[in-house]
Structures are given as C-alpha cells and as structure tokens.
Amino acid sequence: MADNGIDVRYVAKLARLELAEEEIPHLQKDLESIVGYIAELKEVDVTGIEPTAHAAALTNVWREDRAKSSFTREEMLANAPGIIDEELIKVPRVLPGEGSN
Amino acid sequence: MSNEKNLSGLPLSRLSEGLCSGAFSSVELVRDCLAAADRLDGGIRSFIEIDRENVLQAAAASDERRAKHAQLSVYDGIPFGVKDCIAVKGERLSCASKLLAPVKSPYDATVIARLKAQGFVPFGRLNMDEFAMGSSCENSSVHPTANPHDLTRVPGGSSGGSAAAVGGKLIPVALGSDTGGSIRQPSAFCGVVGLKPTYGRVSRYGLVAFASSLDQIGPIAPDVESAAVIFDAINGHDPMDSTSLPGRESDFASAVRSAKSLNGVRIGLPREYFSQNGLSASVGKAMDEAVALCRKLGAEIVEVNLPHTKYAVAVYYILATAEASANLARFDGIRYGDRKEGKDLIDGYFKTRGAGFGAEVKRRILLGTYVLSSGYYDAYYLRAQKVRTLIRRDFEEASKVCDLLLTPVTPTTAFRFHEKSDPLQMYLSDIFTIALNLAGNCGISVPCATEPGTNLPIGVQFIAPAMAEKKLLTAAAAFELGRS
Numbered sequence: 410m411a412d413n414g415i416d417v418r419y420v421a422k423l424a425r426l427e428l429a430e431e432e433i434p435h436l437q438k439d440l441e442s443i444v445g446y447i448a449e450l451k452e453v454d455v456t457g458i459e460p461t462a463h464a465a466a467l468t469n470v471w472r473e474d475r476a477k478s479s480f481t482r483e484e485m486l487a488n489a490p491g492i493i494d495e496e497l498i499k500v501p502r503v504l505p506g507e508g509s510n
Numbered sequence: 511m512s513n514e515k516n517l518s519g520l521p522l523s524r525l526s527e528g529l530c531s532g533a534f535s536s537v538e539l540v541r542d543c544l545a546a547a548d549r550l551d552g553g554i555r556s557f558i559e560i561d562r563e564n565v566l567q568a569a570a571a572s573d574e575r576r577a578k579h580a581q582l583s584v585y586d587g588i589p590f591g592v593k594d595c596i597a598v599k600g601e602r603l604s605c606a607s608k609l610l611a612p613v614k615s616p617y618d619a620t621v622i623a624r625l626k627a628q629g630f631v632p633f634g635r636l637n638m639d640e641f642a643m644g645s646s647c648e649n650s651s652v653h654p655t656a657n658p659h660d661l662t663r664v665p666g667g668s669s670g671g672s673a674a675a676v677g678g679k680l681i682p683v684a685l686g687s688d689t690g691g692s693i694r695q696p697s698a699f700c701g702v703v704g705l706k707p708t709y710g711r712v713s714r715y716g717l718v719a720f721a722s723s724l725d726q727i728g729p730i731a732p733d734v735e736s737a738a739v740i741f742d743a744i745n746g747h748d749p750m751d752s753t754s755l756p757g758r759e760s761d762f763a764s765a766v767r768s769a770k771s772l773n774g775v776r777i778g779l780p781r782e783y784f785s786q787n788g789l790s791a792s793v794g795k796a797m798d799e800a801v802a803l804c805r806k807l808g809a810e811i812v813e814v815n816l817p818h819t820k821y822a823v824a825v826y827y828i829l830a831t832a833e834a835s836a837n838l839a840r841f842d843g844i845r846y847g848d849r850k851e852g853k854d855l856i857d858g859y860f861k862t863r864g865a866g867f868g869a870e871v872k873r874r875i876l877l878g879t880y881v882l883s884s885g886y887y888d889a890y891y892l893r894a895q896k897v898r899t900l901i902r903r904d905f906e907e908a909s910k911v912c913d914l915l916l917t918p919v920t921p922t923t924a925f926r927f928h929e930k931s932d933p934l935q936m937y938l939s940d941i942f943t944i945a946l947n948l949a950g951n952c953g954i955s956v957p958c959a960t961e962p963g964t965n966l967p968i969g970v971q972f973i974a975p976a977m978a979e980k981k982l983l984t985a986a987a988a989f990e991l992g993r994s
Contacts, residue, residue: 415876415880417876420876420883421876423879423883424835424839424863424876424879425839425842425860425863426863426872426875426876427860427861427864428872429864432869432872435869436869436872436873439932439933439934440873440876440880442934443827443873443934443937444877444880446823446824446934447827447881447894449821449824450821450825450828450890450893450894450897451889451893453818453821453896453897453900455893455897458897458899458900459896460892460895460896460898460899461895461899461902462723462895463753464710464723464902464948464950464976465710467710467752467753467755470752470753480616480617484616485616487616488612488845488846489844489845489846490846490847490848491849498844500844501852501858502854503854503855
C-alpha cells in the first residue's frame with residue numbers, strides 16, 4: 410500500500426464487500442481522488458481542540474427501567490430471508506465441517 | 511379527470527379550511543393527489559410506490575371522523591408523502607436500495623405516529639438516493655427522478671422524490687431527511703420550502719440511519735406555514751431516541767402567521783459563502799436581490815466570517831462516511847433484506863453486500879472504513895472531529911453578532927442528468943449546506959427567484975442557532991410574504 414494511499418481491495422475486505430473485478434479500477438481512482446481532497450485537513454492546526462462527536466450535548470441518557478411489551482415474534486421474524494419452524498432464522502453454516510448447509 | 515379539483519398542490523392552510531368547511535372531503539383530496547400522480551408522475555417518477563387502497567381507506571376513515579365531529583386536528587385527512595428511509599407500519603422501507611427491497615416496516619417512525627395522531631394520511635413512498643447518499647437522486651436503485659420544472663434535469667438529493675412530488679404539486683407536503691443538505695438542496699432545485707431542524711429536535715426513531723450524528727427529519731412544503739404546521743406536529747422529545755432533546759413546542763405555525771417584517775432582525779452574510787468560485791452568476795444575482803429584499807423588510811445586514819468553511823466538505827465526507835460504514839454494517843442479509851448465499855456465513859455477507867449496494871454506497875462504505883482503519887483513524891477521523899469543533903465555533907461566534915445567516919443553498923440551479931459524473935465534484939456542490947449539519951444548527955431553504963432563460967427555481971438559505979426555529983421560520987415567512 411502506498412503511503413497515505415488507499416488500497417480498495419484491502420479496505421473492501423475490512424468492509425465485507427464483494428467487488429467485481431471491473432468495479433475495482435473505478436473505485437480505486439475515485440477514492441484516491443477523494444482521499445487526496447480530504448487530506449487537506451492536515452493543514453489545520455488542531456492543537457488543544459476537543460473533538461466533537463455529536464451536535465447535541467446530551468450525556469447519560471437512560472430509559473426508565475421498566476419492562477414493557479414490544480414486537481411479537483411474528484412481526485420481528487417477518488422480514489427474515491429464511492425461517493425454520495416459524496421461530497428460527499435460517500443462517501448459513503458458521504463453522505467449517507461436514508454436512509449440508 | 512373532469513371532476514378533479516386540483517387540490518394536490520395547495521398549502522395546508524387552504525386544505526385545512528376546505529376540509530373544515532366541508533368544501534371537499536379527504537377522499538376527494540386524496541383522489542386528486544392520485545389523479546395528479548397518474549397524470550404527471552410517469553414523467554417525474556417521484557414515487558416508488560403508492561398503496562392506493564390503503565390511502566383511500568385512511569381518507570374515508572378521516573371523513574367519518576369529521577362527520578362525527580371527532581377529527582383529530584384541523585389537518586385531519588391531509589395526505590403527506592414519505593421518503594423511503596422513514597418507517598411506516600406495513601409499508602416498504604427500502605431506502606431505494608436493492609438490498610432492502612423486500613423489507614416491510616413492522617412499526618411507525620415517531621414522526622409518522624405523531625402525524626397520524628393528528629389525522630395526517632401517509633401517502634406513498636418517495637424516491638431518494640440509495641441510503642440518502644447523493645445530491646441528485648441518480649443513485650436510487652429503483653429509478654431516477656426528474657425535476658418537475660424541467661424533466662431533463664435532476665431534482666436534487668437525497669430527498670429528491672419528496673421535493674419533486676411537492677414541487678410538481680402531486681402531494682401537498684412530504685417528509686425528507688437531511689444529513690448534509692438532503693432536504694434543503696432538492697427543495698431549492700424544485701422551488702419549494704425545506705426545513706432542516708436543529709439536531710435532536712425531531713426524533714430519529716424509525717429513520718434508517720445514514721450518519722447518526724448528522725441525520726435529521728424535516729418537512730418539504732409549498733410554503734413556510736405548511737412546513738411550520740408539520741414541524742409543530744413532529745418536533746419534541748422522544749424517549750425512543752437517546753439523542754432527542756428535551757421539550758416540545760407547538761406554536762410555530764401560529765408564529766409564522768403573524769410574521770410581517772424583518773424589523774430588528776440582524777442578518778449575517780458569511781463572506782466565505784459569497785466568495786466561492788463555483789457560485790453561478792444567476793445564483794449570485796438572486797442572492798443580491800434576496801439581501802436587498804431583507805433590507806427593504808427592515809433587516810440590518812452585517813458581514814460575518816466562518817473561517818473554517820473551506821474544510822466543511824472534507825470533514826463531512828470523513829465523518830458521514832465513517833458513521834455510515836458502521837451503520838450499514840448491519841445489512842448482512844441475515845435478519846432481513848435480499849440475502850445472497852455464499853459458501854459459508856462470511857462469504858454470504860460479502861455476496862449480499864456486494865450485490866445489494868450500489869456504486870455510491872460502496873464508495874462511501876469504503877471511504878468510511880478507510881478513515882476508521884488502523885493507522886488512519888487519528889489522521890482522518892479524529893482530526894475531522896476536531897475541525898468539526900472549529901466549524902461549530904465559527905457559527906457560535908457569528909451568532910454573537912447576528913440573529914440569522916443568509917446564504918445560497920446551492921452554487922447553481924438544477925443540473926442535468928449525468929452532468930456530474932465525478933463523485934468529488936458532486937460532493938463539492940454540497941458546500942453551502944453541510945457545515946450546518948456539522949454544527950447542529952437549523953436551516954431552511956426558501957424559493958427566492960427563477961433563473962432567467964431556464965426558469966429554474968433558485969433558493970435562499972436562512973440559518974439560525976440550535977433551537978432557534980421560531981426565529982428562523984418567522985424570518986423565512988416574512989421573506990416569503992415580501993416576495994409575493
């Protein structure tokens with residue numbers, strides 16, 4: 410990886426994003442240009458400046474500690490791509506091994 | 511369509527009057543909106559989906575309430591359009607993304623629940639740039655939307671469908687969301703009013719997150735009063751959103767109705783916004799006229815400095831993409847969405863996301879992942895958060911010498927499809943709107959002129975400090991009145 414450069418293949422792995430071979434040169438070029446632009450922040454003197462994470466200065470927001478009803482199981486599972494026995498979300502194999510998915 | 515009453519583009523005050531006096535019913539109003547959509551939306555394509563049966567049923571229920579004098583408010587029975595990233599129970603919630611195309615929302619966003627509580631009727635899903643990432647609506651995976659004033663041009667984005675539907679008079683009002691200008695920029699392009707409230711003033715519960723520290727829901731409307739009516743209904747604390755500010759107010763519309771002049775209002779013109787290279791001659795001239803009108807209406811005009819303006823685009827595209835890369839990590843195809851099978855769990859994530867996200871979303875996830883990655887976090891993300899502090903301080907300093915700021919919304923009028931093919935050029939067109947989101951202030955885009963030759967709308971932006979919506983809306987209303 411070039412110094413301060415962006416390696417699209419590597420970053421795509423971090424982001425768990427499959428890219429088609431033909432997408433990569435375009436993304437590499439676009440992102441190099443964008444990274445070149447945002448690098449101009451290096452010229453700003455930020456010595457002693459606190460970072461701002463949020464525009465609203467709220468801290469320690471808690472909800473009331475009380476149980477209340479929420480969504481039903483049917484509602485929560487309605488969008489799942491695969492369901493087993495009307496109550497389990499079907500997922501692909503997690504650990505490598507024998508047998509089917 | 512001979513019995514159409516052309517009600518679909520009227521401001522809320524007129525619709526409320528008509529419904530209350532019995533001049534027309536909610537069903538007639540909704541039928542007019544459907545007829546307008548049939549007539550015009552083949553060209554504009556602002557809606558992704560309209561559930562006609564449901565909308566007509568809700569309108570009939572409103573008419574029944576009125577017949578029994580049990581209306582929920584004077585606005586009971588007025589339809590509103592919803593950007594496709596705001597949850598309405600039982601309706602699609604796709605953010606105009608292929609990945610979420612199969613999703614139906616199991617609940618109402620707080621803003622929707624509050625509007626329904628006043629009898630407003632959700633009317634259809636409005637197009638947007640995928641996951642609200644874009645300034646032209648060209649990044650929708652469903653279809654592009656056109657500008658109602660010129661179908662060869664973009665409506666702006668990301669709330670392009672909302673602004674086009676209101677600007678095209680298909681629907682009286684709509685909800686949009688604004689992370690870096692996504693309400694104000696399309697409103698300017700489509701000749702309508704768009705309000706970006708103070709960060710935290712409108713609940714984000716039920717808004718699909720793009721950049722959580724910047725996103726805000728707001729109204730897009732034909733006039734300032736209509737926007738204030740919607741803001742009356744949707745603002746206020748919500749325990750379901752931990753960034754929601756305390757308090758709730760409901761007299762914005764009444765304050766707007768009594769707005770007459772700008773006497774005693776001190777308006778600041780940020781030098782940095784008027785010296786931008788990209789500012790077109792027609793927008794520059796419209797700004798001069800807007801300033802002259804403010805003066806005529808009694809405002810005192812002062813020049814102010816926002817010295818860190820030139821860093822706002824860079825700060826925004828670091829922070830917004832960083833937050834987006836984290837927020838969009840949940841879209842893995844396991845619990846919802848269009849799952850693509852892989853050879854194992856992890857491979858399935860790669861395939862689902864690779865196939866489900868469009869080009870701009872991929873670009874931003876990659877940029878956000880990069881600025882958060884080991885070795886770059888301090889140089890980009892942390893530094894951008896510090897410059898965000900400096901940008902916020904710029905606005906705080908300016909607010910010591912003026913009540914409001916007046917700026918352009920966009921450097922140019924609506925551009926043509928494919929005109930901005932370089933993503934960085936597209937980002938730079940957000941220069942006038944994004945600093946405000948970083949600072950958390952409120953802002954409004956109000957139509958101020960049409961461009962000679964093209965007849966395209968031009969908008970002016972008023973900016974106020976956090977929680978100063980009343981000042982913002984009354985000034986915008988006085989300006990609107992002064993123009994008419």
